[in-house]
Amino acid sequence: MASHTDSVVAVTRPGPRRNTNAHCWCKLPQDLLRLIFERLGFADFQRAKTICSSWLLASKISQPNNEIPWMILIPKDNNYGLLLNPEEKDKVYKTQYLGNDFGNSFCVATYRSWLLMLDPQCTEMNIVISHLYILDLLTRERINLPTFESDLGLISPVLWIDEKTKDYLVIRMHDDKNAVSFKKGDNSWKQIPELLSSGVYDCFDLLYKDHKLYCLNHYKLKIFDFSGQVPLQVFKISVRGCVHIATGLQMRLPDIPHDLQVVKRKTNMVVTLRGDILIVESLRPFMSKIWEFEIYKMDSSKKTKSKWDKIVSLGDESIFLDLGVTVLAKDGLEGIIKNSIYFNGNGFEDKYDQNEILIYNLDTKKAEQPQQFVYSSIPLSNARWFFPSFKRE
Known part of the structure; x- marks a missing residue:
């Protein structure tokens, strides 16, 4: 690099x-x-x-005391990526050659320095055939996955890799009711077990952490344990009251920019450094440029039906919605703004377009764009947060 x-x-x-x-x-x-x-x-x-x-x-024999995410920017029609380190505000790193199809692909999930890349291509019959591959940014190792046909794109795909054994797991929604997986040793996409399949029914957000799959729909949050041979459901809880369902139609108004007329809304799960579960409601209302956020934290000690508390502060932590985690923003650490939410603004509306990386400060109630000098000078097709891996050569 x-x-x-x-x-x-x-x-x-x-x-x-x-x-x-x-x-x-x-x-x-x-x-x-x-x-x-x-x-x-x-x-x-x-x-x-x-x-x-x-x-x-x-x-x-050392382990960094604090790891913070970097950002990968994918310039349009180019075979390299640009890396931004929040600790170095005025520096941009250029990767080596990452493949001729890299600049036309979209990063849809990350795990450490591994990217899950999607290259959708239309046939003469207007059928979208999607090519998926896994790519390590630092070593340029590549794993090609089987192609698939889908008009829905990808709904919250999951990527996990064991960096020692190179075992990997990819989960994606096959349609709005079923999910399929692909892992090392498979030669085709596999239908996941019936118990798990029913658990991801109508799910709009999936999160994989510490061998547990978190599945969220409009009514329940379910957790499955993947540490054994067969996934097992280990937990479920109602999310009524903290997950909002969009209703009603919206008319298009003339002579007003389309972007202002689009209501941008998304719900994400987050697992904190302490293992707490958060639900983050993100909203940019109709005819507004101002973002709004509601954060709910699960309180397992409560004996009442309502086990979700609305919180207004993250303390010394910050949320990275792409990654579904929080990061500790220590005193004196440059680059990470504590009590903030890092998110993709455009990705709320479009299937793959995720160029508008924003930081929302819960103290000031304002959103800003990091490293603006890069965005203004380079046409991008995609942007994503990831955790760079420390290699032990």
């Missing part, structure tokens, strides 16, 4: 030759180096491990 960053240079004061080794950065104890590495962000971690063999060894 190429980058526009300055080289890291270690400078020490000159001294007597007999004391040179005592001031050499390569001679620092491994325990001290490990403490240093565990305080570095992704970019500094990757740079620091190239200093020398001693620092590389320390990186292999």
Whole structure:
């Protein structure tokens, strides 16, 4: 991966030759180096491990103290991606060659540095044949999946990969009533077990975390355990009162921009760092440019029917709706705005268009666009948040 960053240079004061080794950065104890590495962000971690063999060894036994998402931008009709690190506001990283079809594909899900890419193509009969593949941004490893026909696009697809064994799991809605999966060793899409199939009936949001599949429809939230050979339902709860159903038709008004007339609404599940479940209602009303959010937190200690509490603050955490997780925004950490929601504005209306990456600050009640200089200068087909993986070479 190429980058526009300055080289890291270690400078020490000159001294007597007999004391040179005592001031050499390569001679620092491994325990001290490990403490240093565990305080570095992704970019500094990757740079620091190239200093020398001693620092590389320390990186292999270290784990970053705080990981934050990066953004992948996919320029139209190009075979590379652009990466933005929130900690480095004025830098853009350009990836290596990612395939001739990359610039025409859409990123529909991520897991660590792996992207689930969709390349929809129309035949002469106007039938949409979708090509799916999994791509690692950093190693450029690619796994092609079977094609499928669908006019509905993809409804909240799921991607999971074990980076050691390269076992993987992809779940997608086959239609509005059924879901299918594909995992390592399969040669075609498989209908998921009947119990799970009924659990995802009419689901509009799926989330996979820690071998659990969270399924949300307008009435219930169900959780399935995937740690065994057969998925098992382990939990379900009503979501009445915190999931709103859109009703009524809307007339098109002349001489008013179409975008203002579109009511943008979406409901997402989020699992916090502590394992709490949140439901986030996002809304941009008719004829308005202002976003509104409602956040509900499940309270399992309640004995009443209503187990969802409306909350107005995330504290020191921020929500990334694409990823379905929260991230800790520590004091002094640049790039992540605490008590904020990171989301895709355009993706609420269109199947694949997700260029309008926005940050909504729950304190100021305002939304802004990060790294605006990139958006104004590069035509994009897609944008997505992802967690870069730390490689142990």
